[in-house]
Amino acid sequence: MAQVAAGGGHTFALSLSGVVYGWGRNNARQLGLSHANTREQVFKPYAVAALTTIGVVYISCGDEHTAVLTQDGSVFTFGDDSAGQLGHRSSTQMPGPQKVEWLDGPVSHLACGSYHTLVYMSAHGQVISFGRGPQRHTENGTGEQAQNFDISSLVSANDLSGVQVKMVFAGTYVNFVSTLQSQDLEHAGGISPADTLQKISRLDRTLIDKWMAVTVGTDEFQEAKREIAVIFSSPACLSASFLKPSSALEANCIGVDLQKARDVFDELTKKEWIVNQINYNLLANLIPGLPLRSPHREALSIFLLLPECSVMCKEQNLEPFVMRLAQAINSMSDRSSDILEKCWMSLSASFLDAVVQMFKKVVVSQLTFYVSSYYRGTKPLLEVLEKLYWANRKANYTLQLSNFYIDEISGTFILPTDVERWRLWQAAANSCHEDDVPVIFCRFPFVFNLVSKTQVFHFDSIFMQEGAKAAAQFILKQNELLRTSQLPELPVFPLQVKRSNLVEDTLRKLSLVEDSVLKKQLLVQFEGELRGLDAGGVTLEFFLYLFEEMVNPQYGMFVYCDPASPMWFPTSPSVEKKKYFLFGILCGLSLFNRIIAFIPFPLAIFKKLLDKKPSLEDLKELSPVVGKSLQAVLDYEYDDIEENLQIHYCVSWNNIEVDLIPDGSSIAVNNKNKKDFVNKYVDYIFNKSVEVIYEEFKRGFYKVLDREILRFFQPQELMEVAIGNANYDWNKFEKCFSQEVTGSL
Structure with a gap:
């Protein structure tokens, strides 16, 4: 705090950075508050919004009015004006702090008496007052009102010539002016009331x-x-x-x-x-x-x-x-x-x-x-x-999300124990609270890196099927695999396919397998080729060729707004609905088996899979032209939006004209409904237009992956483990490369 000021029944405090706090009686709006019920008493310090940006340096309180001085020498007053103590010279009283406009020059000091206000302007050497004294009670009990007075007629500019005023004080019946002694004048400079106040201890x-x-x-x-x-x-x-x-x-x-x-x-x-x-x-x-x-x-x-x-x-x-x-x-x-x-x-x-x-x-x-x-x-x-x-x-x-990862966690081997405890808690959720379960991964998944999170897919699948012991053995085998590059002896899902008819043969065989088989480690073999210890190379090759063909525009499953845009579901698909279900299974399998695949989906699909709403920013990724056009509608500030833009509640998407609301083609977009229009536009593209085939894709995706485990991912993370991350840090690469070259030389 820089200052505290007290009035008849209200108090103000000024912070060092210029924030003004008021509390106490507010019957005459002497607190300067602008919110509802402003005449009620305020029992705790309340920041006065109207005073936060004007640069207050000093406050004075009268009986039921308040005056503040700003850095530029302006005076703002508020509260009771029954005696003219606010100095606004108008019969119409405005609520909240108002500037005293008629003062001729910057004010150096001010003070509030009970029913009057004093200001001192050092440029003129003059003290000015406005307001009146209180009523005096005579012997017969009648009230006698004091005359309005102007101190400038009592203390003239000539009287203050060559005198440096230090402070002004106003009481109920009397006013004081304190001055600096002659020996202090050369050091006084532009002294202000704030300069005379004792300050809090600070580092300097x-x-x-x-x-x-x-x-x-x-x-x-x-x-x-x-x-x-x-x-x-x-x-x-x-x-x-x-x-x-x-x-x-x-x-x-x-x-x-x-x-x-x-x-x-x-x-x-x-x-x-x-x-x-x-x-x-x-x-x-x-x-x-x-x-x-x-x-x-x-x-x-x-x-x-x-x-x-x-x-x-x-x-x-x-x-x-x-x-x-x-x-x-x-x-x-x-x-x-x-x-x-x-x-x-x-x-x-x-x-x-x-x-x-x-x-x-x-x-x-x-x-x-x-x-x-x-x-x-x-x-x-x-x-x-x-x-x-x-x-x-x-x-x-x-x-970035990776800033929160704690890589050392994976070295403590707590992951299997955590997931086991979490699953056991789920099975007995009525007997204990989640906060009482001593787990880190399932309570704070954001600190685990993507390697650990994807490892949980396998661990949880084995745990649910064969128990905790088998799952723990799997983790050990996986760690050993990283050191020896050998395939672990674990439950696998063998899939034998033909290279010559890869897509259709794969889809046919996937439609015949049981759901439980999908949650095992995929082991791909091409018919007529010898099986070798390739550490997953054949599986990687399988997904590479499979997705390359299925996401091709000529295959007909997906549409592209332009060649550089991500793919999206068509409003009128040219392939049977079942293929989207099987494509969802394939996407789940690639993620479950930790294969980074070429599936050029936008971030919006991973938001939807995690039950989060796509936004206008996602539409800008999918279709930059449409996204920027809708942003321009939101940014349009003029009143002629209907005449100038001539937009209605209908869209043209994927060669189809659709009304966003009943009779939308006849309802114009204006400044009042433009946000609603944009929201409905985004909702149509990402949800309503593709609802049927997206639900099939989603159903297939969750045939492989556990929904509860997936909720530990954020959309960006899920996208990264599924299709990779192209945001390369080239500066870091250049630095590391230079160090390697220097070391080799």
Whole structure:
């Protein structure tokens, strides 16, 4: 806080970054609030939205009115105006803060009396007042109203000539002006009311230089320790040290300068005694005092600063510091947690990743102790990572999903145990809560990489068919396979096909197999060819040729908006419906057997398989022309949309004209219904137009893959394991290639 001001029955507080909070009586709208029921009392500090962007530097409160001073010298008033104390010179009172327009020049100071307001303009050397004094009660009990007065007639410009006013004060019956002595004038400069207020302790360049230069054991050293204790024991002091000025605040949650914090913390850790002092005060005072139920962004900015404190991220400090921070975050109220999530969503990739990696490091340090009884120690860390994961998703993936993977997990061999416990919990769901089941994969699947996730397909299939022991043996065999390149002796699905008639022969034989056979490891053999130990090469070749023919436009199963676009289902298929069911089985088999295949589906198909709605962004991928046209409709801001664009509730797709709603061809699209039009357009292309054949494809796909296991994937991940990822990091490739060449030379 920078200032607190009290009125007759209301209170204001001003934060260092310029946010204004008000509470108390509001019968005359003296709090400046714009929401409903504004005349009701407010019992907790409430951020006044109307004052957040005008740069408030000082506040004064009268009996039932309020005045604020801004950085540019403007005055805004609000509340009771029965005596003209708001200075608006109008009989019509507007709700909320209004600027006093008639003041001739920037105001330097202001003060509110009970029923009047004083302002001082240093450029004119003049104090001006508006309003009146209170009613005086005479001996006979009648009220006598004081005359309106203008202090400029009592204290003229000539009287203040050469005098530097320090502050102005207004009471009920009397006003004061304090001035600076002559010896202080040369240092006064442009002094403002904010400059005269006592400030909260903060880190600044002077303090940092002083600490870095101090000699251990001296009086200055003891003083520096006290200063460090004050700042690093208080979330408010530490946050205040890195607050952005109100003029630099953007339309997001980040009110602190994280880069500055990162640089300062790195500098301070160069002195061991400073590190020790920071360690003690963070752990003993600051973390236990974190604000867990504050609805205000500034208070919660401390949660953004702590991950930048390099002291916390030192190896010896990771567990105690980060574990307690995780417990604090998980103890936050729902409202505070939502605000913190929005703050995380606003972080750039560099700062968000710093938070993620900090919690990941501590999880890794705990993995060696992973047993049923220790799960509760790891759980708080994973829960915070889960919150970060969802914030990242809502921010449209500031970080890639792989940033959350903890590769070390696969080395602990906990995966079979996790899935077994999860399946047993499913079988006895009525007897225990899911949170009580000590699992990591099924509770926090986002930390597992794609290799581990696809391995679960096989493990779960064997577990469901033959039990946990066989499944565990399978995992061991799979790991051995990676080392010896030999096929495991496991239940297989042998499929013998003809090269000469590959597609039709495959579809015919798939239509005859039992469902249980599909969930075994596929072993392909071409008729007339010797079977060899090819480590899956024949199976890979099988899917390569099979899909190459089936996704070809000439085969007739799928349509392409243009040669570079992904494929999609036709509205009027030219092949029998059953083929889409069998194609779904083939896609499931390729994924189950960890074959990355050429199936040029868009991301939308993987969203649909996971019961997530495709969006306009997905349509832009499928048909850039249509997608951009619909975006242009949404972006059109003028009122002549009907006359200029002439769009109706009908679409032309796959050579078919369709009304999106009854009689849609006669209903024009306008600014009121354009969002509804775009939503219905997207829904038609991805859902209604292909409903029958997509359901057949989906039914075949889930003949092979377990729906419950698949829910552990995100659409992007499912797409990557099914058809690969073409987002190559060429800079990383070039760096690694250069290192290899240099090493070989």
